[in-house]
Amino acid sequence: DAGVIQSPRHEVTEMGQEVTLRCKPISGHNSLFWYRQTMMRGLELLIYFNNNVPIDDSGMPEDRFSAKMPNASFSTLKIQPSEPRDSAVYFCASSSPRDYEQYFGPGTRLTVT
């Protein structure tokens, strides 16, 4: 299996622009998680899905952030409009119904100038 796939790996954008991050979970996994990592706040869970349904979005910082999972093999995290404080590494992870282990993607490093 190719593992969790994220794109793009790096994104540089200007403040006010829309940013879309993409994730393809491991085939057969039914749970998908979006995390954000910063020096100041460490690793934070933003939102997670079970069977394509959002279960807990309490970590989404504000209305500028939205996430979708239209099918079992694809999810997006959108920031509109982006701000410099959104600069971080965003990770996607997935897990199977038989295991508590979460498998992480390589991350997307977002820089908002």
Added chain:
Amino acid sequence: AQSVTQLDSQVPVFEEAPVELRCNYSSSVSVYLFWYVQYPNQGLQLLLKYLSGSTLVKGINGFEAEFNKSQTSFHLRKPSVHISDTAEYFCALILAQKLVFGQGTRLTINP
């Protein structure tokens, strides 16, 4: 509230020396505990996990951890480190499917 505390933000050791990375947790219910490793510019990779059973858990790359319920600890150990172990290490517990991470410990290996 459930939480994880990693007591050391940085741990420098010499190559081939033993290392212990400390982790304490707070939970009012039974816990499942994890150690993840993050190499530079990469995602997180599972080192080991404790779900139940033996309190001594062996993981990949020669690492092991011991679950100690009375001390609410889950310290990570390796008897002899290598340069390739340079990375950030995260302790975590799982709460209703959500991983709650500690702040991480940066392990640096000096030759």
